[in-house]
Amino acid sequence: MLLMRRFEEEAAKAYTERKIGGFLHLYIGQEAVGAGVIGALRTDDYVISSYRIHAQYLAKGGSARAGMAELFGKETGCAKGRGGSMHFFDRSRNFMGGWGIIGEQVPIGAGLAFASKYTGDGRVTVCFMGDGAVSIGPFHEGLCLAALWKLPVVFVVENNGYAMGTPLHRQMSTPDASLRALGYPMARATVDGCDVVECHEVAREAIERARTESLPMLLEFKTYRYRGHSMADPGKYRTKEEVERWKKRDPLILARERIKDDFPDLAPKLDHIAKSVEEEIADAVRFAHESPDPDVRDVGLYTYLDD
């Protein structure tokens, strides 16, 4: 979680220095969800997500170097500098992107799970999305087929209360996004998205159920992003008090308390972790700076499968 946070703080800095172009959507505040859920997966399981993905890519085992280089548009990035912030992709980690059209990853996630069921590879797919995705057509198409064909997929809704500047109460008739599961139907749960241990426990059960019984589930995590929708958004549609209230339940602070109370053996390791994270981030930024741009003659590459 600390790696996620520090990675994005440095990315924000590089963005303001114009080292990074295009969009940059930060996950800061939501780290417990990505860490808790992805930490419950096997290495060969699939993750597919929206555009707020840097942290999830790191949780899936992606390297800070390849992530930062991708943001900088460099050849050494995880999508060879062609994708940028929204389109991290790493086939070797079964991290299947990085999708910018709201909800489009949902039927694709169901498709990945269908492939696993068809081939019997025993993998589970976790499909992340925001609260803004649950009212859009492809979400319903994906859940419909996942329930009909009993696919091993866990749909994760990161309910951070806003879709761009639109608060939840102006997009949905209920604050409970998990209710969307009832229509198909599939099992559902709502989880405190600030508590990484709770996120992990609930996700572990859902993933285990998907793997052993081939059943889909919808998990809703109540969470919050501290920054605007993207770096271009000052977030004026919400009050300082609201942001401060959520910061009191910062997932990193809660995790530190949890470790002290419940896992005292780990507590002495925290300083060491912090130091190694700083080194890893500094190395990643340096690597991104020093990496070459893609060769302009390769602009047509990777459009077709044979490339």
Ligand SMILES: Cc1ncc(C[n+]2csc(CCOP(=O)(O)OP(=O)(O)O)c2C)c(N)n1
């Ligand atoms: C089909 C479609 N409509 C509109 C947009 C523009 N758009 C980009 S992000 C966004 C809000 C999504 O909010 P949410 O799903 O809650 O994710 P969050 O940004 O909160 O993580 C919208 C409407 C889009 N990318 N795709």
Ligand SMILES: [Mg+2]
């Ligand atoms: Mg949202």
